[in-house]
Amino acid sequence: MDAPAAAGERRFPCPSCGSELRFDPPSQGLLCPHCGHQEPIDVRASAIPELDLRAVTERALPPGAMEETRVARCGSCGAEIEFDAALHARECPFCAAPLVTDTGVSRHIKPQAQLSFLVSEPEAHAAMAKWLGRLWFAPSDLTAYARAERRMTGVYAPYWTYDADTETDYTGRRGVVRHETRHVAVVVNGRRAMQPQQVARVDWSPARGRVRRRFDDVLVLASTGLPKRYADAVAPWDLSALAPYDPRFLAGFRAEAYTRGVEDGYGEARQIMNETIVADVRRDIGGDQQQVTGLDTRVGALTFKHILLPVWLAAFRYRGRTFRFVVNGRTGAVEGERPYSTIKIVLAVALALAIALALAALQISLNS
Secondary structure, eight states, rough: OOOOOOTTTEEOTTTTTOOOEETTTTTEEEEEETOOOOEEEEOOOOOOEEEEEEHHHHOOOOOEEEEEEEEEETTTOOOEEOOOOGTTTTTTTTTTBBBBOOOOEEEEEOOEOOOOOOHHHHHHHHHHHHHTOOOOOOOOOHEEEHHHSSEEEEEEEEEEEEEEEEEEEEEEEEEEEEEEEEEEEEEEEEEEEEEEEEEEEEEEEEEEEEEEEEEEEEEOOOOSOOOHHHHHHHOOOOGGEEEEOOGGGTSSSSSEEEOOOHHHHHHHHHHHHHHHHHHHHHHHHOEEEEEEEEEEEEEEEEEEEEEEEEEEEEEETTTTTTEEEEEEEOOOEEEEEOOOOOOHHHHHHHHHHHHHHHHHHHHHHHHH
């Protein structure tokens, strides 16, 4: 069994002043925030390992595929954040609930790859402020509070990717549209007449065949702390830029442990795959219209990766509600809670009504 990871295993001391180096998105290297010392990260091209999904079911993963880390669990959203002594009395970065550092040991599959942060914290903050500025009817005090220079939290969110070779036998029907002319009764100038009209008819014929598809990196969120609707909204991710896992990219950032297992995630991946397979079948059937009546899919090679993707988070409580904002750490795409101000909505409705009444009064005076 692997030894439990130390709480500070992702800390890198500065050789100049002894402070902790942090990963710096602009330079894509390590930077000391105190003395400015920089260390480049030399990323050597190498293949990212894949793991056999069936080996998980059989509990036959290769040695070294698992690790143990200490985590702090949020009792509100269920997120599990890798433990850091600095988290004491902090808020959960996902939901702003008080984070109790009741730590435990989590045994899980090691990350195999990550995308590093490209967007810095000031850039993420600016992107969030711009997004908030486009929201109509947002409470002014909430907007000002969110726009204030509050720190954002950089978190690596866990995902699964799945690769699969599939072969599908299908049955269905091919529809070919033809148009025929029919004479229909119409009334023209008060008189009944017959006029030709083109009518579409569909000729159906049975179809069967086989399609093959190689799926690569079907992406599934493995987090419960990061709401799926936010994760989907800040996509896509350029997974071709994935690099083999290197803890230096996580220096100064937090990592969320996955709370959705790889087998559970595969259920969602299969749904995504099935949608693509059905589209392949429709193309294979051809014609103008298609009906798919049966699918028999066989999955050959089936592998997965545990990867980490970077997001900036801002979460705070306002008048009893939690508001969360998520910024894609690669592209700067933003998504978050959509706050509404009842007062602004009432004033807008009243203003619209007043304008309508004024226009009606003006129309009446012009016609009198």
